[in-house]
Every structure is written in C-alpha cells, then in structure tokens.
Amino acid sequence: MTALLEVRDLATHFATRTGVVRAVDGVTLSLAPGEIIGLVGESGSGKSVTGFSILGLVDPPGRIVRGSVRFEGRELVGLPHGELRSLRGRRIAMVFQDPSATLNPVLTILDQMRLALEAHERIGKAAARARAAEILTRVGIPDAGRRLDSYPHQLSGGMRQRVAIAIALLNRPALVVCDEPTTALDVSIQAQILAEMKSLARESGTALIWISHDLSTVSALASRILVMYAGRVVEEGTVGDVLSAPRHPYTRGLLDSLPSLATPGQDLRQIPGAMPSLSDPPPGCAFAPRCAHAVDACTAMPDLVGAGGRGVRCHRPLGDAP
Amino acid sequence: MSALVDVRAASKVFRQPATLVERIGSAFGVCELPRPVHAVDDVSLEIRNGEVLGLVGESGCGKSTLGRMIAGILPPSAGSALFDGMPLLAGAGRPVKSTTRVQMIFQDPFASLDPRMRVGDIIAEGPVAHGLVSKSASAADVSRWLSTVGLDPQVADRYPHQFSGGQRQRIAIARALAMRPDMLVCDEPVASLDVSIQAQIVNLFLKLRRDLGLTMLFISHDLGVVRHVSDRIAIMYLGRIVEIGTARSVFERPRHPYTRALLDSVPRLRIDDRVEVDFRPIRGELPSPLDPPAGCHFHMRCPHANEACAVQRPTLLHVEGREVACLRATELDLSGEAPP
Amino acid sequence: MNGNSPLLRFWDEFVENRVALAAFLLVVAIVGIAALAPIVAPQDPYDLASLALADARRPPGFVGSKGFTHWLGTDAQGRDLLSAILYGLRVSLQVGLAAGAFAFAVGATLGAVAAFAGGRTESFIMRFIDLQLSFPAILLALVLAAVLGQGKWQLVTALVTAQYAYFARTAHGAAAAERAKDYVMAALSTPLSARRVVFRHILPNCLPPLIVVATVQVANSIALEATLSFLGLGLPVTEPSLGMLIANGFQYMLSGRYWISIYPGVALIVLIVAINLVGDQIRDQLNPRLRR
Ligand SMILES: Nc1ncnc2c1ncn2[C@@H]1O[C@H](COP(=O)(O)OP(=O)(O)OP(=O)(O)O)[C@@H](O)[C@H]1O
Ligand SMILES: Nc1ncnc2c1ncn2[C@@H]1O[C@H](COP(=O)(O)OP(=O)(O)OP(=O)(O)O)[C@@H](O)[C@H]1O
Ligand code: SF4
Ligand SMILES: [Mg+2]
Ligand SMILES: [Mg+2]
Numbered sequence: 014m015t016a017l018l019e020v021r022d023l024a025t026h027f028a029t030r031t032g033v034v035r036a037v038d039g040v041t042l043s044l045a046p047g048e049i050i051g052l053v054g055e056s057g058s059g060k061s062v063t064g065f066s067i068l069g070l071v072d073p074p075g076r077i078v079r080g081s082v083r084f085e086g087r088e089l090v091g092l093p094h095g096e097l098r099s100l101r102g103r104r105i106a107m108v109f110q111d112p113s114a115t116l117n118p119v120l121t122i123l124d125q126m127r128l129a130l131e132a133h134e135r136i137g138k139a140a141a142r143a144r145a146a147e148i149l150t151r152v153g154i155p156d157a158g159r160r161l162d163s164y165p166h167q168l169s170g171g172m173r174q175r176v177a178i179a180i181a182l183l184n185r186p187a188l189v190v191c192d193e194p195t196t197a198l199d200v201s202i203q204a205q206i207l208a209e210m211k212s213l214a215r216e217s218g219t220a221l222i223w224i225s226h227d228l229s230t231v232s233a234l235a236s237r238i239l240v241m242y243a244g245r246v247v248e249e250g251t252v253g254d255v256l257s258a259p260r261h262p263y264t265r266g267l268l269d270s271l272p273s274l275a276t277p278g279q280d281l282r283q284i285p286g287a288m289p290s291l292s293d294p295p296p297g298c299a300f301a302p303r304c305a306h307a308v309d310a311c312t313a314m315p316d317l318v319g320a321g322g323r324g325v326r327c328h329r330p331l332g333d334a335p
Numbered sequence: 336m337s338a339l340v341d342v343r344a345a346s347k348v349f350r351q352p353a354t355l356v357e358r359i360g361s362a363f364g365v366c367e368l369p370r371p372v373h374a375v376d377d378v379s380l381e382i383r384n385g386e387v388l389g390l391v392g393e394s395g396c397g398k399s400t401l402g403r404m405i406a407g408i409l410p411p412s413a414g415s416a417l418f419d420g421m422p423l424l425a426g427a428g429r430p431v432k433s434t435t436r437v438q439m440i441f442q443d444p445f446a447s448l449d450p451r452m453r454v455g456d457i458i459a460e461g462p463v464a465h466g467l468v469s470k471s472a473s474a475a476d477v478s479r480w481l482s483t484v485g486l487d488p489q490v491a492d493r494y495p496h497q498f499s500g501g502q503r504q505r506i507a508i509a510r511a512l513a514m515r516p517d518m519l520v521c522d523e524p525v526a527s528l529d530v531s532i533q534a535q536i537v538n539l540f541l542k543l544r545r546d547l548g549l550t551m552l553f554i555s556h557d558l559g560v561v562r563h564v565s566d567r568i569a570i571m572y573l574g575r576i577v578e579i580g581t582a583r584s585v586f587e588r589p590r591h592p593y594t595r596a597l598l599d600s601v602p603r604l605r606i607d608d609r610v611e612v613d614f615r616p617i618r619g620e621l622p623s624p625l626d627p628p629a630g631c632h633f634h635m636r637c638p639h640a641n642e643a644c645a646v647q648r649p650t651l652l653h654v655e656g657r658e659v660a661c662l663r664a665t666e667l668d669l670s671g672e673a674p675p
Numbered sequence: 676m677n678g679n680s681p682l683l684r685f686w687d688e689f690v691e692n693r694v695a696l697a698a699f700l701l702v703v704a705i706v707g708i709a710a711l712a713p714i715v716a717p718q719d720p721y722d723l724a725s726l727a728l729a730d731a732r733r734p735p736g737f738v739g740s741k742g743f744t745h746w747l748g749t750d751a752q753g754r755d756l757l758s759a760i761l762y763g764l765r766v767s768l769q770v771g772l773a774a775g776a777f778a779f780a781v782g783a784t785l786g787a788v789a790a791f792a793g794g795r796t797e798s799f800i801m802r803f804i805d806l807q808l809s810f811p812a813i814l815l816a817l818v819l820a821a822v823l824g825q826g827k828w829q830l831v832t833a834l835v836t837a838q839y840a841y842f843a844r845t846a847h848g849a850a851a852a853e854r855a856k857d858y859v860m861a862a863l864s865t866p867l868s869a870r871r872v873v874f875r876h877i878l879p880n881c882l883p884p885l886i887v888v889a890t891v892q893v894a895n896s897i898a899l900e901a902t903l904s905f906l907g908l909g910l911p912v913t914e915p916s917l918g919m920l921i922a923n924g925f926q927y928m929l930s931g932r933y934w935i936s937i938y939p940g941v942a943l944i945v946l947i948v949a950i951n952l953v954g955d956q957i958r959d960q961l962n963p964r965l966r967r
Binding site: 055056082102167170171172199200201202203204206207211226228229230232233234236251252253254257266267268269270271272273274275277278280281282283284285287 | 355393394499500529531532535541542556560562598602603604605606607608612613614615621
C-alpha cells in the first residue's frame, strides 16, 4: 500500500529568549490510508508540535528547520499558505485538547459547520443542515437536529469536544490529527468518544494520528504506536510488539510505572529524574541521564534502527543478547 | 481502629448571589434566580486513624468540595465534620479552621505555591506562624522537610518557577508535612503529572505513610492510582457517596451499577495485537448538578433502573462487607468480566 | 545566592524595549533634577529678594541684571523660568507621588480586603466604590479642593479621595482572581491568619496590575493637580507648581510672550508622556496575550 503521509526527518525549533528549543528534532513516520497510529510521550516531548508541523500550523518563533512532510504525494513543507489552508479542513484536519480552540463562542453549531463546509464547496442551506445533522449523529450526539441551533456554551465539555470532532470530519478528510482530545474529559465520556472514533475511522477510511500520554487509551485505539522522548521517536512498532516487549528502556520504564500493572501498596518502579530541557539537551541519547542501562557509548546519538516498522533508538536495546 | 475524621450528614450548597437585575426580573417572572449547586449532598463517612481512603468520581461530582470540608477550608452548609471528635471549624458567622493537624495538597502544583515567595519561606511560614518551630530553627526545619520529600536542601532559596511539576509537588508536600499533620487531604495530587513523575510522587506518598503513619484522604479520578494507594475506597456520584468499602471488594466485586460502569469504561492496556478492545462507555451524559434527577441520581443512566429508582432516594446499606446506596443492591448480580 | 527573582526577570525584559527604557531613564532624570532643584537651579524662585521686576517677561536667552542667562526667559515677576520649572516639577512630583502612594495604599487595601471577605462586606465596599467612580474624578477633586482650602496636604487629600477608587477596583478584580487560586487555599488550610493571607500572599500577587494603575494615576494626579492649580484651587502662590506657572503665563499668550506658559506646559507633557510610556510597557509585559 502506498503511504498517505510520509514524514522524513522533520525538525521544528523555537527561537526563544533562553535559547533554541528543539521541540521536534528528526521525526520520521509514515501512515497508510485508514490507519490509526498513536503518538505517546511525556509532557513537552514534542507530540503537539509534531502534529502542528504536519498541518503547517507552527507559529513564530517556531519554524520547521528541516525535513519533509509528503501527504498524498505532495510536499507540504514550503507550500504557500493559501494552498495549505485549502488542504486543511478538506483533506487534513486537527482536533485539539481544548475544543474552544476550534469553536467560535458567538456562532451556533450549525453556522460553524456551514462555514466549514462552504469554505471548500458550494452547498445549499438545507443540504448543509442535513450534512451537519448527519455527522453530529455519527459522533454520538443525541437529538442532533435540535443541537444544531445551540451555542457552544450551552453544551457540556464532552459534547463540545464531539462537535469539534464532527467539524474535523465534516469534509471527509483523509487524515485527522487528534491532539489529546479526551485528556480533559472524564473516563466515561472518554470511552464514548474512543468508541465512536474507532468506528468512524473504520467506516470512512480516515487515518488518525492519536496524540496522548495515556498508554492505555492509545493501545486500545491504535494499531501502531510511536514513543517520543525529547523531540525524537525512540521506539515504534505495533501496539502489541511495543507494549508486550518494549526494547527502549524509556518505554519499559513507562510501562513499569503504571500502577495498574503493580501490586497495590507496593512501591512503583519509577524512572528517576525528569526530561531534560530541550534548549540544552545532553549530548547523545537524551534519556541517558535517567537510564539504568546507560554506558559511555550513550553520549553519542543512537539511530532509530529496525525493519518493518519496528524501530528503536538505543545503543543497548532490551532483549538483545548482551 | 478509631475514626479520625467523622463527617455527619454534611452538605454543601453553593449559591450564586443574584444580581439586582435578576432579582427585579424574577419578581416580574421574566428571568430566573441562579439555581443553587448541591455540590455535596448529605454525605456521612468516617476515616479511620492510619488508613488511606480513596475518593473517586467524575468531574464535578463534589470530590474537591468534600475534601475541602474535611481539610477545614470550607464550612459545611448543613451537618458537621469532626476531626478527632472536635469540630474542624470554630466560631460562628465566619468560622475559622481550629486545627493544624489536617493539611491539604492540591492538584496543580503550579497554582498551589505562591510564586513570589522563596521555597524556604513557603515551607517555614506556617510552622513559624503557629510556633511549631522558632524563627532561628526554621532553616534547619526547612532542610529536614526538603530532604524528607527527596529534594536537595540547597533549593530553599529558589523560587517555585525554577522547578518542574514533580519537584513543585514535592515542595507542596514538604509544606504540608512541616505542619506536623496527622492527616493529609490530597486532591488529585498526581493528576497533572506525567506517568514517570506520577510514579515518583505515588512512591513518596507510600513512603510517608509508612514512615510517618499518616492518615490520608486521596482524591483522584485515576482508578489505577487510587486502587494502588488506598485501603478503602469511596465512589461518589453527583454529590453523594454511592459505594464505600475496601479497595479490593469495591474493585473486584462492585455492588453499585455506577461503580461497575465506571470500572468498565476505563480502557485497559492492550498488549496483544490480535485482541480487540471493546469500549464499554456509560450511556448518556452526566446530569447537571444544577438540576439533579430525583430518586437515585444515577437512574437515568443505569441499565438496572426500575420505577422506584426514579422517585426513591437510596441510602447507604451494608451489603457484603461494604456500604452501597442502590435500591437493588441485594438483588443485582454485577459480576462480569474481571476489572483491571 | 540565587537571585533569579520574578522582579529581576521582569526588569530584563523591560530593558529590551528601547523606547520604554528611554522613557524610564527620562522619568528618573526628571525626578532626579526635580529633587536636586535647589542645587541645580540657577535661581531660587521663592526668594523674592533675588527677583528684579525689570527682568520680567523677557524672552529666552535674555541675560538678566543678575548676570546670568535666562535660557527659557523670565515670567511676569521676573523669575528665571528654567528655575521656576524645576521647582514647579518638584512640587508637582511631590504632590503626584504622595497622592499616588496614599491612594495606592488605601485603594489596594480596601479592594483586597473586599475580595477576601466576600459576601456583604464585599458588596458594600464595592457598591460604594462603583458609586464614586460614576462621578468624574476632577469634579470630586474640585469640590474637595474648594472645601478643604489651599495647601499641599489639603490638595493631596483631595487627590487621594478622587483616585483611590481606581486602585480599589483594580485591586478587587485582581484579588478576587487570586483569592480562588490554590496557594490561597493552601494558606487557609495551614491555616494562616486572614491578615497574613491578604497582606503577604494576595496583595503581593496583585501588584503587577496595581503598578500599571499606579503609573497612570501618578501621571493623572500630576495633571489633575496642574488643572486645579491652573484654576487657582490647588497650591498657595508661594509654592508655584507647573499648573500655576501655566496659569500665570496664560494671560500673556496672546501678546506673543508664549514662553511663560509653553515651557512649563512642555515640561508637564514630557513628564506625563514618559510616565505613561513606562506604564504601557509594564502593562504589555504583564499581558499574557502579548507574551512570547
Ligand atoms: N510557542 C512556543 N515557544 C517556545 N517553545 C515552545 C512553543 N511551543 C512549544 N514549545 C516547546 O516545544 C516543546 C514540545 O512541546 P509540545 O507542545 O509539542 O509537547 P507535548 O509533547 O505536546 O506535551 P504535552 O503533553 O504537554 O502537550 C516543549 O518543550 C515546549 O516548551
Ligand atoms: N466556589 C464555588 N461556587 C460555586 N459552585 C462551586 C464552587 N466550587 C464548586 N462548585 C460546584 O460544585 C460542584 C462540585 O465541584 P467540585 O470542585 O467539588 O467537583 P470535583 O469532583 O472536585 O470535580 P473535578 O474532578 O473537576 O475537580 C461543581 O458543579 C462545581 O461547579
Ligand atoms: S438505585 Fe436504581 S438506578 Fe440507582 S443504581 Fe441502583 S438500580 Fe441503578
Ligand atoms: Mg501537547
Ligand atoms: Mg476537584
């Protein structure tokens, strides 16, 4: 199968007063049509910036400093703003953690959805209303016809997030980047949205990049998983491979620190320390200062090695013969 | 074991003061007065000396409000909260907290430390103000608590913004410990932290509990974390406790339909590519606390509800070694698939 | 010593705006010169003996009978205008800063206490302040200045009464936001006394918006004082402020002796603009929307 999205060696840096923040520093990933991949990593590891970079949504002082993003065979890095904008919302869409980033508080749901539709095609009022109602029903909003005339503040947080998802899906995009859309929601609502997303992606053949720091949700939804640390992908593979036999010590550490896998009351296995500053990362493997397996060689940057979509960026991957 | 905290039929109602326009409007029937929020609705519970009680529930169900009542920050609108047999708050009209023996830890360590004070002053302020340590001995005291929570005592003269989230939470814990409390109320203390940092802080709580024999109320919406640290667990739904019992019994054999649904809705870690996860969300939406349903608050979403559930308020009853507020608790069999 | 205090970081950012830095230096320079007026001024304008009526209303550059050059000319009494302006600045700044400081103390305390207390106390204080704010400050100051009579302290009292409400409202808004934050909850859970919570925790965190208001209000009270003095209601003639200098020269404007009014006017404008530029930069720096 040809890839829908091919990201090669993508790097996005922010020039701030305290130095250059290498938020994303050499991310490579590819995505087939209809595939769901999960992007996990701790706060500040560059997940959101990766998503923004794919859509060309990086604002100054941020800049894509190298790499390429090929989407449906077209290079997006360096594409003029107008063309990017017409692509966004039509072929690629993004859902944010905070739905108020998408929703306009002074327009009704219907008006916002109509604007999103009219931006990309000519469509009559009645047709737009029907399309909007249909998609709201599909994301699980009961009584969608009536909800169309409400304003965002009249809906609960979970409903608002579903409306934001509905707007993203409106023009049947080929790819939706979801940046922690359920993190701020309760588990019960999160489960509803996950279930709906999964079936929507399957029915419409939309590919998803699901960004989260929660391994459980990602494992439940995605088929492949990419673990990010300090702006780089440190491990990738199918969910089963990565989570049942992690090869990077960081992934191992993340799994070990989950309380659900430990005996209640016993100390959790913790990763010492914290993620380094991205403006002044240690030389070589960024995880080395926290890693129990680090050796002298770790002060040189390891490559992401592996085949068939299973890769690890570590000099001493777990499971190798010593 | 004796009860350290005794909450008796406590309620908390928040009333938004009506504006003049609203008052005039409502007199003419053109607009409504703001409705009161019953954040905590007639809750009774005991926390025993030395135990960790976990408090779980969805956003807005009143966990923080109940926690603040137990920490002596909020006076209950009705009922009472006793600490070691004494009222937590003294004085009429504007009651003030009368004990330093219970301290609170908050969710967001970026908000819970005064950004304009140095770490040392933050930790020393309370003990010095209450005469627990003299001013001259406070520096040594600060060092002691900083090392207890795993920080370098040298950091005392830095400002909070110079620390990461996990380190700030340690500072907040040191501040609470410096008051020599018998009990900590922890309101989602790890919710804003990353998994790897979360584990460090959870371990710190476990250690403090072992070393200092602290009693804790541990509020969280993360079932995995609560299960890990708690001896007993209380499940809250829309201002009421619906089930309370030992962590094991509540997690392994829930007897309230809400507990069951909550446990089912958490996605489990999938480590096998061939297994498909079927999500089992709770149907419907959380009702608004401004307008809670009559009878059992859960009846509109409950798969087992009958007519009585819509009118009769269930009270907490002993069922199989725990307490459950469900009209059908004794007849329902909720054993399904084993929860996480 | 670890000196990376919030204030230091603020200053580092402040100096990045060259215009604001220049304005700040100008304000410092003006304050410095005004404070040193008795030393740097060529003449003591209060010393009637040193005045010569023959030198009155002379244009800039005139060399007077005392043998020195009046760079900005002389006024109707034969005073060296440059000296008069320096002394006038001194008076204006004294009044402006004193009024600003007292209004700050009174207003900030009232606003913060109201926000912390909540309930009836809050409604009572804030309703009263809203009521007062619905009158123009200048009207209130005019009436008070007329009732209290002339004199520096009377004037300061009038200005404080007219202006504390702005501080109170700002402090109330900021303190109400701080009141809900967890560090205040933490202080209540310790528990610390209400007084300590308000003055050690809430107020210091309300300082940023209050400082912005303070810069604007110091500028305003200088302008207000000038207006009152211009109208003859402010200070006694023995202590001429900038406003009075402008008023004194006003009658000669049409006869071509513009300098008697214009130069004090320019000094007033430069001072007020410089203070406002500093205030603008502080406000921008504190505005989270404009933050980088
Ligand atoms: N506008 C910006 N200016 C400067 N640095 C930025 C900016 N936006 C992001 N960064 C930096 O880029 C890095 C990566 O940020 P990013 O938001 O991608 O993290 P994330 O993995 O999405 O984290 P989270 O889980 O907290 O959302 C962080 O260190 C952040 O500080
Ligand atoms: N000071 C207040 N004034 C008015 N309403 C309040 C106040 N504090 C809380 N509430 C309301 O009381 C209810 C319970 O709030 P509470 O913060 O206790 O919930 P919670 O369970 O802690 O939720 P979360 O998980 O989001 O922290 C909510 O509906 C909330 O809007
Ligand atoms: S009381 Fe009725 S509605 Fe409530 S949980 Fe029990 S069965 Fe369900
Ligand atoms: Mg992010
Ligand atoms: Mg809460």
